Amino acid sequence: MIIGIDLGTTNSLVAVWDNDASVLVPNALGQLLTPSVVGLDDQGRILVGQAARERLHTHPTMTTALFKRHMGSAHTVQLGPRSLRPEELSALVLRSLKEDVERAYGKPVNEAVISVPAYFSDAQRHATRIAGELAGLKVDKLINEPTAAALAYGLPQQNKETSFLVFDLGGGTFDVSILELFEGVMEVRASAGDNYLGGEDFDQLLAERFIQTQRGQPGFPEAQSIAQPLRREAERVRQALGNESWAEFVLLADGQQWKHVFTQDDVATLFAPLLERLRNPIERALRDARIRVNELDEVLLVGGTTRMPLVRKLAAGLFGRFPSIHVNPDEAVAHGAAIQAALKSRSAALEEVVLTDVCSYTLGIETAQFVGQIHEGGHYLPIIERNSTVPVSRVKTVCTVDESQERVLVKIYQGESRLVRDNIALGELEIPVPPNTGGVVDLDVRFTYDNNGILECQVSIPATGEQHALVIQNNPGVLSNDEIAERLQALAALKVHPRDQQINTLLVARLERLYQESLGDRREQIDHWASRFQQALATQDERIIRQTRHELNERIALLEKGSGH
Numbered sequence: 330m331i332i333g334i335d336l337g338t339t340n341s342l343v344a345v346w347d348n349d350a351s352v353l354v355p356n357a358l359g360q361l362l363t364p365s366v367v368g369l370d371d372q373g374r375i376l377v378g379q380a381a382r383e384r385l386h387t388h389p390t391m392t393t394a395l396f397k398r399h400m401g402s403a404h405t406v407q408l409g410p411r412s413l414r415p416e417e418l419s420a421l422v423l424r425s426l427k428e429d430v431e432r433a434y435g436k437p438v439n440e441a442v443i444s445v446p447a448y449f450s451d452a453q454r455h456a457t458r459i460a461g462e463l464a465g466l467k468v469d470k471l472i473n474e475p476t477a478a479a480l481a482y483g484l485p486q487q488n489k490e491t492s493f494l495v496f497d498l499g500g501g502t503f504d505v506s507i508l509e510l511f512e513g514v515m516e517v518r519a520s521a522g523d524n525y526l527g528g529e530d531f532d533q534l535l536a537e538r539f540i541q542t543q544r545g546q547p548g549f550p551e552a553q554s555i556a557q558p559l560r561r562e563a564e565r566v567r568q569a570l571g572n573e574s575w576a577e578f579v580l581l582a583d584g585q586q587w588k589h590v591f592t593q594d595d596v597a598t599l600f601a602p603l604l605e606r607l608r609n610p611i612e613r614a615l616r617d618a619r620i621r622v623n624e625l626d627e628v629l630l631v632g633g634t635t636r637m638p639l640v641r642k643l644a645a646g647l648f649g650r651f652p653s654i655h656v657n658p659d660e661a662v663a664h665g666a667a668i669q670a671a672l673k674s675r676s677a678a679l680e681e682v683v684l685t686d687v688c689s690y691t692l693g694i695e696t697a698q699f700v701g702q703i704h705e706g707g708h709y710l711p712i713i714e715r716n717s718t719v720p721v722s723r724v725k726t727v728c729t730v731d732e733s734q735e736r737v738l739v740k741i742y743q744g745e746s747r748l749v750r751d752n753i754a755l756g757e758l759e760i761p762v763p764p765n766t767g768g769v770v771d772l773d774v775r776f777t778y779d780n781n782g783i784l785e786c787q788v789s790i791p792a793t794g795e796q797h798a799l800v801i802q803n804n805p806g807v808l809s810n811d812e813i814a815e816r817l818q819a820l821a822a823l824k825v826h827p828r829d830q831q832i833n834t835l836l837v838a839r840l841e842r843l844y845q846e847s848l849g850d851r852r853e854q855i856d857h858w859a860s861r862f863q864q865a866l867a868t869q870d871e872r873i874i875r876q877t878r879h880e881l882n883e884r885i886a887l888l889e890k891g892s893g894h
């Protein structure tokens with residue numbers, strides 16, 4: 330059984346191909362979205378998902394989120410006594426999703442199609458594959474998120490030629506991709522985005538505005554001490570304003586209630602600068618793909634934040650049409666990954682679609698340029714331009730700068746800057762050249778980049794027929810095979826929080842969080858609830874535990890809406 334996984338920055342989802350359709354599989358809490366959050370519980374066991382998310386701020390040194398942003402780098406996170414890499418943290422999320430499917434279907438799962446942003450670099454893609462491997466999943470195929478969305482929207486299945494744009498606004502990132510479907514081949518023509526723009530930025534802005542409205546109110550707490558409840562309430566209000574013309578922002582702090590009513594018009598003005606920032610990546614992607622807005626056949630909305638009417642309105646205005654929204658925007662990528670998994674296992678229900686990818690960064694070498702009378706090194710010579718469809722092979726001819734030169738150092742970079750010092754160094758190749766030939770020596774530098782993100786650099790000297798090559802698939806941020814084996818052992822040895830206790834752990838974590846956020850009577854009330862739940866757990870009677878949990882969850886829901894006592 331091959332599963333499809335949307336490994337997201339904020340949330341992850343898993344889907345399977347079942348009875349000729351893709352079906353999302355719920356986690357141990359019955360939810361389709363598993364927060365991409367990992368932590369250690371009080372016994373040092375691994376906790377993944379909603380319960381870990383609740384503990385993010387009550388146990389900040391034992392919990393971590395947003396690690397997708399560090400994929401492909403050597404960054405590590407300290408979780409209690411353990412130091413973990415982004416691949417390992419992702420592996421723990423993947424393992425949890427894999428287990429959800431195994432539980433639901435009673436079969437072992439050992440292969441997955443995992444989605445990645447179209448702009449992910451080689452190192453980031455490689456790290457995602459390793460995360461799969463560490464989770465016990467063979468990952469033959471990574472799928473670009475916009476490609477997955479297109480599959481979920483059924484575009485390839487319509488057998489039409491189309492050009493379309495995928496507008497993906499999630500919790501923390503904005504990605505725009507332009508794809509073309511031609512003779513059954515789906516091609517990513519261009520991708521652009523903003524790694525620091527998403528629903529959370531809207532929440533932050535709304536929270537800041539709320540604080541401004543309370544300025545001058547005696548006793549209003551220090552902003553830092555209420556950052557988390559503020560953010561959560563901001564998210565609730567922002568979502569409520571999707572359906573209501575006004576919503577009340579209620580902050581309970583220090584035993585007092587602080588309130589302000591926001592209307593749709595208020596937030597339209599407040600959010601205008603953020604909405605404006607969505608334009609830039611769209612324009613860049615259109616330019617890179619050399620396509621005009623009126624040539625797009627479809628615009629697909631993906632990511633939870635595109636549920637906001639303001640975002641939909643902006644998209645409708647920019648593209649002169651209403652975007653397609655018949656698939657849940659936060660579920661589209663997981664469905665697409667499952668469809669791709671089905672294509673892979675050649676289920677008869679779908680026609681084969683060949684997917685091609687693009688190289689998301691420019692790849693090139695360092696050269697020297699004549700500046701005045703002297704040669705100045707450090708300049709960038711692009712060889713494969715960003716957004717070229719892969720596999721791709723390009724050659725450029727360069728020459729030595731000095732007749733007496735005996736060696737040439739070909740330094741390979743990835744990036745978009747004019748000077749190599751601002752790009753990322755990938756490797757270098759030293760080539761002997763015949764000296765004193767009476768002139769400069771030409772060198773052909775060929776770059777070949779394949780679907781697996783492997784770059785081969787071949788340098789040949791036409792005058793001598795000599796050839797040298799370097800294959801780049803590793804970089805300092807990537808684990809070696811020995812390291813992978815070592816990490817696999819370490820991960821296998823980690824104890825995992827028991828699945829059947831997750832629902833209770835979630836309630837304990839929620840109560841702890843509420844306790845920390847409260848003061849006075851409210852804190853006493855929560856303390857009392859926490860004790861009641863501990864007593865219920867101590868009975869080990871499933872019926873009593875369920876009843877108490879149900880009742881307390883209802884009370885918490887009321888309390889969080891600002892009307893509970």
Ligand code: AMP
Pocket residue numbers: 337338339340498499500501527528529564567568571631632633634635636637658659
């Ligand atoms: P994703 O990364 O696609 O899971 O998106 C997560 C983001 O979607 C969060 O910032 C949520 O606040 C946002 N989101 C989810 N549902 C809604 C909604 N109904 N209205 C506005 N934003 C939403």
